[in-house]
Amino acid sequence: MSAAATSLLAIRGLRAAYGKIEALKGVDLDIKPGEIVALIGANGAGKSTLMMSIFGRPRARAGHILFDGRDITALPAHEVARLRIAQSPEGRRIFPRMTVAENLQMGADATPGSDAERAASLARVLKLFPRLDERMTQRGGTLSGGEQQMLAIGRALMSRPRLLLLDEPSLGLAPLITKQIFAAIRTLNREDRLTVLIVEQNANHALRLAHRGYVMVNGLITMSGPGLELLQRPEIRAAYLEGGRHG
């Protein structure tokens, strides 16, 4: 468990299932402070399940999730979030009838913090995504897909997270927008030392961005290593790049 001691997030032997279908079959994963870690894999490999099980849905059947040395395996979702693990969920899940300003405010509401800290987070988010600044009074549902993704990430950042989980941030977005969003993640990591776990089907982008990557197949981690190194491996190129470009 020496690795777990230095990790911000350590997952050990995690198993989770939907009814009888086992989605995670004993997963180990480490994220060190200040790292960007990419989790790649095909549809249905269990990537999103892993991310969601950090928030307790589905609940782990075996294994442990340690955050900063503390076992959070059995915590309810809202308490996990209050430890400053923020999530930009799959499909973005912004609040469509609420304004952009309200969406961002929601990100800060449940976690403790002073007004000054909130104002600072808001300023940070708006500097990172100037598009949101122009749309503050607009309803979330009227934004474009890319803007909604920015809003989802911005909302997650409002709680000043120690760990940011991003589930498929490039899903359904134009390549140019994807680039902008990945650039913003890199900026956050460099300037704010934000630790990021990014789940992606777009292996090329994700592995270029990440310090380290994990490859998931059928509920198991099959490979791991530095992002660029993984990107060079022929089996990865074959499975997720040449053949998987359509994703």
Added chain:
Amino acid sequence: MAAPASYPASAEPTAGFAFILKKAVISALVALVLFFLMIGIRTEAGSSGQLIYWTRFGELASIVGAVFVGSIVIELLRRWIGPVGGVELPASVRGGFAVLGRLLAPALLIFALLVPVIFYNQRYLLDLAILVMTYVMLGWGLNIVVGLAGLLDLGYVAFYAVGAYSYALLAQSGLPFPHFIDTYPYVALDFLQLGQWAFWVLLPVSGLLAALWGVILGFPVLRLRGDYLAIVTLAFGEIIRLVILNWQDLTGGPNGISGIPRPTVFGIPLTPGENGFAAMIGVPFSPTHRLVFLFYLILALALITNWVTIRLRRLPIGRAWEAMREDEVACRALGINITTTKLSAFAIGAMFGGFAGAFFATRQGFISPESFSFQESALVLAIVVLGGMGSQLGVALAAIAMIGGFELFRGLDQFRMLVFGGVMVLLMIWRPRGLIGHRAPTVFLQKRTEISASLVKEGHG
């Protein structure tokens, strides 16, 4: 049904005509099946209890024919009018509407304050105004649960009933459990000693009891959403009504409770005697005083409901309600505790229902389970939906339209419901999001720009 793709733009009239005819035939067939037993055959119990029946195929044929012709007429009208919603109003007209919209709420409030002055001599209208205000308050209370938190509650009348019965029982006989008082004398507050203050002390008590029942309902339905939640809340409303109906010892069952204490002007009774309110302020006694007082009382209660709702919407709890309505999963991921958020919505909504119930009891002086049927829940829900879920002004307008409209069409006798249903269908076609579908934002941006500007200047981030 025929392919919808061909419908709006169907170019050739012949194909269009075939389509119209086909649709009319299908509608007529559906009507035939539906009405065959309902109208085609009439049954009745004979003199010695045997079943007698006769057929009414003539009426059946005329109804099916009416559906056939009606379907054609509607379809032709649709084509003639063209696609709905393409009309763009000129800017000046829209600006005028916006000004009207801003002035509407203050104008309504001033009108409400003046109602007892204007209609002082029209007892019927005063009574109606009190009734309308009661439904405005119920609508605003339910709006917290349905409009803001998005929890479809079909049993809201249960809390109205809990409030009414709490007030009636406690005001009449103190705590309803003599045994309980004997065992725990230190908790026994003898409400009979309250005298003229009974209403004012018991009003908050009734609200709190209703809120308690809101939480009790909330717990089992925490995991339910949408249709499932609606069914359970519907059942809850019925359970409360049936318990009241059958617990004869406590509630008097179907006979109800009469002689419920009337409200006082903060301790001063509205009676003709020496100590009455009229003698106190030196005017001749009139029974209208009580009506005027009741009107201002319910107006004040309703405005409190409105004010609390508006305040709560701007606090994290109110924002959490609305966010929960939009997306529960996202809320959890943002650290919102869904359990407390849901329970608080149920409790606060129920509390206002309880206040309204206590008011209803003191106004009527008599309550029975008949006043708390499912129809009331449906009516209040219709007010909220018709008003535009979440819009305070819309709910008030809908309550006025619904309850006022009900009285307006009284002359139509048995056709009243028919007219009413028709108007509702038309309204929902015309304004599917309710009278006022616009949602007012709750986070404002005055401070934000300067803060961000100053931080940017300092080179933060």
